[in-house]
Ligand SMILES: CC(C)[C@H](C(=O)O)[C@@H](O)C(=O)O
């Protein structure tokens with residue numbers, strides 16, 4: 161049997177820096193655990209624009225469709241701020257999500273014991289926090305037509321369309337319920353059904369799907385209240401299911417509750433391929449961090465933990481995923497910290513590479 | 524000259540309970556300060572539905588258009604959960620906002636000194652917090668057409684339209700810049716210009732308007748980052764300008780940062796009427812709170828502070844507004860607390876009416 165294949169799209173800013181550490185981890189898995197991957201690399205975002213004039217080349221798109229998993233670093237940066245909307249770095253990312261049909265975006269908001277007091281929130285409100293947000297990722301206002309800036313009378317009008325079919329809502333809901341079954345059997349669905357008809361359909365469909373999961377306790381919440389409740393008492397939540405736009409905002413809000421954005425991974429999953437594996441892309445929640453690019457300061461943990469999610473969701477290596485996650489936790493518990501995890505004045509941060517080495521040593 | 528007119532729409536749940544205390548304050552202003560208002564009352568939300576089968580009667584709408592200011596309590600409740608979308612209590616509120624053309628929704632997120640440790644956030648992150656969110660309130664996805672649930676092939680599709688014209692963005696922006704000029708001359712505009720064309724137009728127009736306010740320092744932020752930054756370091760913000768839907772979520776998030784939702788007022792302002800006063804509606808940020816309705820427990824402060832905003836923005840009584848706000852702060856500093864502001868086990872809460880009396884005594 162051939163090795164599972166992995167396409168690495170390191171992207172822009174600190175993307176390549178953190179990805180270099182993942183590469184070392186992948187090598188470690190081959191050397192020490194006999195777990196080999198066929199790794200290829202390509203460009204995305206600004207890097208692809210610089211090389212090809214588009215944020216994702218068609219050949220790269222085709223490769224992404226063929227591999228078992230894509231691992232993405234980060235896209236964007238100030239050099240690309242003035243580019244036309246259609247070639248902005250983000251469009252490369254959105255094209256991958258859309259064409260690979262990665263409808264279930266899993267965003268854990270987890271508070272690491274060693275970092276509990278990093279949160280803006282009072283420690284007792286977040287210590288032990290472990291939420292999984294499932295964000296629908298291929299539809300909604302991100303992709304709905306009509307969209308654009310049009311002339312109307314003597315002024316311009318900006319239009320985007322929030323659009324959800326039953327089946328789009330349903331398949332994401334099934335992913336969320338499946339996750340809930342493996343966790344605490346509690347799911348909260350968020351929309352604005354009091355204001356938007358698409359939210360009414362959302363609530364309807366989620367309620368319908370819940371009949372197949374009678375053990376899961378389902379609740380519904382308006383998204384504005386969801387934002388409040390996340391800040392007020394985040395531990396009331398286990399799995400949250402919400403749409404593309406609300407998910408963007410609420411998952412970032414939840415991520416920030418943990419106080420350590422540099423630690424948070426994500427998985428974007430689609431339908432099973434012929435080999436039974438889901439179409440999949442993994443990426444850290446943090447962005448390209450232009451302010452620290454090239455300084456060897458970036459925290460590679462989120463990208464490494466994204467690879468752990470790949471081990472779990474794409475490669476059926478749940479135990480190895482646990483091992484890698486435990487290694488990261490151990491390094492944190494030992495007090496090894498990149499600059500983003502510094503609190504006290506006197507602490508000396510380790511570099512990106514040193515953090516990678518520490519995690520490998522802990523494996 | 525005739526007295527300024529005020530239409531009170533107490534609405535549902537705790538709405539009438541908190542409004543009763545505002546009525547006492549209004550009476551106090553007449554008796555003690557010679558400041559008289561022509562007050563009329565009417566129904567909105569579930570209460571209007573019960574009486575008329577619609578959440579806002581046309582006669583009420585007509586009255587709202589004529590008065591100098593509307594003061595609204597709260598709408599909605601579980602009794603109305605199964606109503607059809609078109610007659611839900613919220614539609615009454617949205618109709619008022621739309622037909623009165625109240626485009627600038629001012630939502631202060633202010634942390635009261637006496638309550639600084641009520642926040643979920645670490646006290647030093649929020650003490651002294653004083654943000655003003657200006658939310659565009661008459662356009663965007665709340666009102667855009669087409670909207671609805673349609674049949675498509677053999678399934679349903681839910682559609683809403685995010686739609687902003689230049690002039691809609693501009694007039695709200697002007698309100699926000701005017702406020703910024705009277706505050707700390709700092710304005711942050713939030714959208715998703717990296718994903719939505721309507722966000723690109725938003726950013727364009729706000730940048731254009733900023734040329735008329737060269738003293739105001741303008742920044743732009745993606746709304747997901749905005750949610751993060753609000754949690755991470757809210758005191759970085761002064762005035763925030765954002766659209767109807769983002770504003771709904773971000774203002775609730777910001778409100779919750781203060782830890783005392785029962786304290787927060789809002790003003791929704793439109794264009795100047797013939798008498799120079801803006802069309803205006805004032806309402807507390809909290810909802811109808813069905814769980815405590817009828818128990819005399821509700822905190823009337825948010826509704827009373829909404830009346831203070833009316834004094835300031837509709838009735839040119841800035842000093843009286845200051846006086847009323849100071850009275851509320853004094854009562855808090857004295858330790859008088861309704862049940863929502865209880866922390867220690869042994870504390871005894873005061874009733875809605877006692878809180879009203881305390882504020883009047885402090886005036
Ligand atoms: C970069 C941007 C297009 C993206 C999004 O809005 O989805 C990001 O914010 C995210 O959450 O992954």
Ligand SMILES: CC(C)[C@H](C(=O)O)[C@@H](O)C(=O)O
Pocket residue numbers: 354355384613616617771
């Ligand atoms: C009640 C509801 C329609 C309303 C809104 O979504 O605008 C509320 O959440 C608010 O923020 O005033």
